[in-house]
Amino acid sequence: MIRDDALRPLPVRHALPALNDALDGHGAAVLVAPPGTGKTTLVPLVLAGLVGGGPARRVVVAEPRRIAARAAARRMAWLLGEKVGDSVGFSVRGERVVGPHARVEVVTTGVLLQRLQRDQELAGVDVVVLDECHERHLDADTAAAFLLDVRAALRPELRLVAASATTDAEGWARLLGDVPVVEAEGVSHPVEVVWAPPAGPVRPPHGLRVDPALLTHVASVVRRALAEREGDVLCFLPGVGEIARVAGRLGDLGDVEVLQVHGRAPAAVQDAVLSPGTRRRVVLATSVAESSLTVPGVRVVVDSGLAREPRVDHARGLSALTTVRASQAAGRQRAGRAGREAPGTVYRCWAEAENARLPRFPAPEIQLADLTAFALQTACWGDPDASGLALLDPPPGGAMAAARSVLEAVGAVDAAGRPTRRGVRMSRLGLHPRLARALLDAAGRVGAERAAEVVALLSEEPPREYGDDLAAAWRAARRGGDAYAQRWRAEARRLRANAGEVRADAGEDVRADAGGTPGPVPSAAQEGDGDDRAVGLVAALAFPERVARARGGSYLMASGTRAELAEGSGLRGSPWLAVAVAGRPVGAGHARVRLAAVVDEETARAAAAPLASAGEEVRWADGDVVARRVERLGAVELAVRPLDHADPALVRKALLEGLREEGFGLLRWSEDAGRLRQRLAFLRLHLGDPWPDVRDDALHARVDDWLEPELSRARRRADLARVDAGEALRRLLPWAGGEAVRLDELAPERIEVPSGSRIRVDYSAPERPVLAVKLQEMFGLQESPVLAGVPVLVHLLSPAGRPAAVTADLASFWRDGYRSVRAELRGRYPKHPWPEDPATAEPTRYTNARLGRRTG
Numbered sequence: 001m002i003r004d005d006a007l008r009p010l011p012v013r014h015a016l017p018a019l020n021d022a023l024d025g026h027g028a029a030v031l032v033a034p035p036g037t038g039k040t041t042l043v044p045l046v047l048a049g050l051v052g053g054g055p056a057r058r059v060v061v062a063e064p065r066r067i068a069a070r071a072a073a074r075r076m077a078w079l080l081g082e083k084v085g086d087s088v089g090f091s092v093r094g095e096r097v098v099g100p101h102a103r104v105e106v107v108t109t110g111v112l113l114q115r116l117q118r119d120q121e122l123a124g125v126d127v128v129v130l131d132e133c134h135e136r137h138l139d140a141d142t143a144a145a146f147l148l149d150v151r152a153a154l155r156p157e158l159r160l161v162a163a164s165a166t167t168d169a170e171g172w173a174r175l176l177g178d179v180p181v182v183e184a185e186g187v188s189h190p191v192e193v194v195w196a197p198p199a200g201p202v203r204p205p206h207g208l209r210v211d212p213a214l215l216t217h218v219a220s221v222v223r224r225a226l227a228e229r230e231g232d233v234l235c236f237l238p239g240v241g242e243i244a245r246v247a248g249r250l251g252d253l254g255d256v257e258v259l260q261v262h263g264r265a266p267a268a269v270q271d272a273v274l275s276p277g278t279r280r281r282v283v284l285a286t287s288v289a290e291s292s293l294t295v296p297g298v299r300v301v302v303d304s305g306l307a308r309e310p311r312v313d314h315a316r317g318l319s320a321l322t323t324v325r326a327s328q329a330a331g332r333q334r335a336g337r338a339g340r341e342a343p344g345t346v347y348r349c350w351a352e353a354e355n356a357r358l359p360r361f362p363a364p365e366i367q368l369a370d371l372t373a374f375a376l377q378t379a380c381w382g383d384p385d386a387s388g389l390a391l392l393d394p395p396p397g398g399a400m401a402a403a404r405s406v407l408e409a410v411g412a413v414d415a416a417g418r419p420t421r422r423g424v425r426m427s428r429l430g431l432h433p434r435l436a437r438a439l440l441d442a443a444g445r446v447g448a449e450r451a452a453e454v455v456a457l458l459s460e461e462p463p464r465e466y467g468d469d470l471a472a473a474w475r476a477a478r479r480g481g482d483a484y485a486q487r488w489r490a491e492a493r494r495l496r497a498n499a500g501e502v503r504a505d506a507g508e509d510v511r512a513d514a515g516g517t518p519g520p521v522p523s524a525a526q527e528g529d530g531d532d533r534a535v536g537l538v539a540a541l542a543f544p545e546r547v548a549r550a551r552g553g554s555y556l557m558a559s560g561t562r563a564e565l566a567e568g569s570g571l572r573g574s575p576w577l578a579v580a581v582a583g584r585p586v587g588a589g590h591a592r593v594r595l596a597a598v599v600d601e602e603t604a605r606a607a608a609a610p611l612a613s614a615g616e617e618v619r620w621a622d623g624d625v626v627a628r629r630v631e632r633l634g635a636v637e638l639a640v641r642p643l644d645h646a647d648p649a650l651v652r653k654a655l656l657e658g659l660r661e662e663g664f665g666l667l668r669w670s671e672d673a674g675r676l677r678q679r680l681a682f683l684r685l686h687l688g689d690p691w692p693d694v695r696d697d698a699l700h701a702r703v704d705d706w707l708e709p710e711l712s713r714a715r716r717r718a719d720l721a722r723v724d725a726g727e728a729l730r731r732l733l734p735w736a737g738g739e740a741v742r743l744d745e746l747a748p749e750r751i752e753v754p755s756g757s758r759i760r761v762d763y764s765a766p767e768r769p770v771l772a773v774k775l776q777e778m779f780g781l782q783e784s785p786v787l788a789g790v791p792v793l794v795h796l797l798s799p800a801g802r803p804a805a806v807t808a809d810l811a812s813f814w815r816d817g818y819r820s821v822r823a824e825l826r827g828r829y830p831k832h833p834w835p836e837d838p839a840t841a842e843p844t845r846y847t848n849a850r851l852g853r854r855t856g
Contacts, residue, residue, distance in 0.1 A: 001081040002051065010038030015184035016046055019161070022180040027151065028160040029179050030172045034186030035165050035333075036294055036340045040131055041075045043163065047127045048103040050080060050087055057126035061106045064137045065288055066092040067262070071274055073097070073106040093430055094494040109139035114430055116146045117380055120154060127159040133172065134164035136364040138374055145389040146381060148176065165333065168392070175390055189339035196221050197351040205306060205323035207583055210242055214349070218304050219249035221347050222282055226256060229345050231299025232281040234289060236334050238306040238323050243284045250282060261285040287330065289337065301338040301346040303331060309362060310369040312399070327359045364393045371395055372433050375403035376412055376419070380427045384417030409610060410437040429498050435459055438542035439499050446534035452496035454538040456488050458580055461595065469570050470580055470597040471535040536599035539578035540607030546579040547604040549636045554590055555579070558611050558634025563591040574598045578607070601638070608633050616643055618650035620658035624717045625651060648712070655714055660700060666720040673726025678763035679747040680729070685766045686788050687746070690734035706731045746788045754781045754843035761792070768793045768808070775804055775821070776833060779841040784810040799829045814839040
């Protein structure tokens with residue numbers, strides 16, 4: 001029996017005529033309706049003709065999360081007075097409750113994508129509702145793009161509704177083909193904001209780590225809210241771990257019930273949260289409660305200010321979540337939960353001044369996440385680079401290129417990006433392509449059941465208490481009775497069934513066209529001799545670039561990353577590991593292994609066969625040329641032996657590498673050679689071409705012009721030390737144009753001064769050459785010397801050789817500066833001449849007495 005008393009108050013009822021008109025006229029519409037208005041529950045029932053007397057249609061509702069899909073189906077079934085599966089059912093990964101007469105099916109966006117890949121026409125479906133599209137999940141964006149293709153090419157009569165609590169309505173309307181935007185008014189109550197920042201400093205989040213001090217503060221704010229306000233408390237936290245830790249800090253609340261809501265929560269807990277409680281409640285929830293679920297009885301929200309967003313986890317090779325500051329939009333959504341049924345209060349665990357610095361909106365997942373699975377979806381759809389898809393944001397080119405390289409490595413696509421038969425099969429497994437590769441390739445070697453169970457462990461990381469040994473974690477899951485073990489068993493069953501269907505559909509060995517698959521696998525693994533070897537093989541197949549060899553107390557992965565085990569790890573001492581999960585702690589130089597399996601070298605070689613290489617390696621290392629023949633697996637050296645007769649071209653390249661690393665000081669630089677380089681630098685700066693650039697970068701660029709044949713004859717560092725750098729540099733002089741002969745004219749080593757002395761010029765500062773000369777030797781010179789158009793900077797020295805004055809304008813100095821110098825030095829050096837008019841005096845290198853004898 002339909003519960004009209006619950007349906008009539010839903011505000012979205014008033015927008016339904018406009019929505020139907022939009023769908024009749026355009027076939028698509030954008031529905032903007034705040035949480036609690038009935039957009040997720042009443043709208044699908046009306047579109048299906050189950051409420052309101054409209055024509056009977058089959059409606060598919062896509063939700064971003066499993067918990068939301070189940071909750072929406074249960075709520076709609078309750079509104080109809082039926083059981084789930086009668087008129088309304090749901091399908092999520094690993095669970096399907098849909099009867100033969102169901103007209104509304106709620107699915108996750110991932111399930112919808114799988115269905116579109118199998119049946120592009122969506123036969124039998126009349127309407128698709130994409131709910132919560134404002135969250136910009138990658139699967140939802142992809143599903144929208146595929147559905148628009150279906151409408152354009154195959155089924156123009158298919159109706160499409162993009163529904164959201166708050167969204168870029170105009171952007172979605174343009175994307176769907178300039179369709180109408182239908183807005184439903186919500187019923188909202190005022191919400192008071194209480195700013196409740198921590199009293200002490202809190203470290204910012206890093207990866208999945210949240211400062212325990214913040215969680216302690218959040219728990220204290222929950223206690224404060226319970227004391228200061230009435231009604232249930234909804235507390236937003238970033239993830240399952242933080243929920244569990246805050247729940248532990250609230251274990252003594254007496255008659256207050258503490259519930260934990262997240263995607264992994266048991267169905268019974270989810271049902272309890274979504275129903276009115278018999279006593280006061282504290283609901284600890286992830287962002288799933290922002291808009292996807294309605295929690296009755298809530299009058300107070302406590303917002304930690306944190307959220308989880310996807311990022312490319314290069315340490316794991318999969319898309320992972322990282323903790324970030326929640327956006328301003330998310331903060332508004334969360335606060336609104338306190339005012340759904342009556343006036344409420346939100347306690348924000350950050351300072352008011354910080355709020356303006358928060359990002360306005362969460363970033364679209366397509367801009368942040370690992371796109372390997374997305375790239376396989378688009379390849380199987382027939383658009384490998386996604387250039388023809390209608391997307392609000394295009395995928396980043398670099399991320400797509402990285403995804404393509406992974407897909408090629410596992411044999412999912414060919415060189416042109418087109419899906420192979422193997423890639424199509426992988427796309428049907430509902431797994432990341434890495435894990436799909438491991439499942440398909442390992443099933444025939446270790447058995448479908450064991451392969452599925454290990455892949456299920458890898459698809460959802462086990463709890464920390466299971467330890468870092470993947471094989472031990474597998475055994476713990478097998479005997480475990482906790483919620484994780486239950487989910488793991490269900491996922492393993494699903495994977496085994498799906499893998500069997502894929503192999504049956506193929507009608508042949510799934511490895512038939514598996515480019516990049518491993519070579520022969522050790523016979524013990526083929527015969528199923530040992531769970532530990534099976535676990536290691538599956539992990540190595542999923543992450544071949546992270547097979548790792550023990551070296552010096554840590555492990556070097558084939559990717560080149562070094563990783564360490566935690567103190568006390570049971571994996572210590574293993575010569576080889578296949579690392580499944582690793583992270584880099586704050587301030588750590590190496591990654592930290594969180595989950596790995598023991599493998600032997602034979603398994604590592606087989607699983608990572610495409611990374612194997614062998615050849616001559618000649619490089620500059622430890623200050624000299626090192627020549628070896630190396631067999632390696634990526635960055636891991638397997639076998640090394642010295643190379644006596646290395647390829648001269650490789651030796652030359654290594655010598656150049658040494659010159660770049662350590663500089664041209666490796667050559668023999670006499671004083672004359674160093675001065676020649678300075679003179680050339682001076683001429684290059686002031687005259688330009690044809691005088692050569694002798695800076696290091698320029699010399700490297702022209703090494704063939706000046707360092708041959710010495711470089712071709714050299715074999716080691718000692719040979720470079722015998723190379724006369726000055727002789728080599730002279731090859732760069734502009735001989736062809738005849739300018740080289742002017743070197744001593746334009747930049748002479750020495751200048752003859754009035755006394756007859758030949759004084760060396762200092763070119764160490766190329767901007768202006770310096771001439772350091774005793775003052776008496778410059779008497780009679782009217783103007784400063786000029787070289788290449790640049791006045792020389794004259795350092796006038798006392799008779800003892802100490803600086804007395806510096807000038808680039810000698811005439812000005814004789815006229816204005818000499819008197820003070822004369823007055824200061826004449827008494828100190830009375831034996832030396834100090835004429836009143838130095839500009840006309842006789843220059844000399846001698847004292848007055850010697851000068852008299854020479855002229856007497």
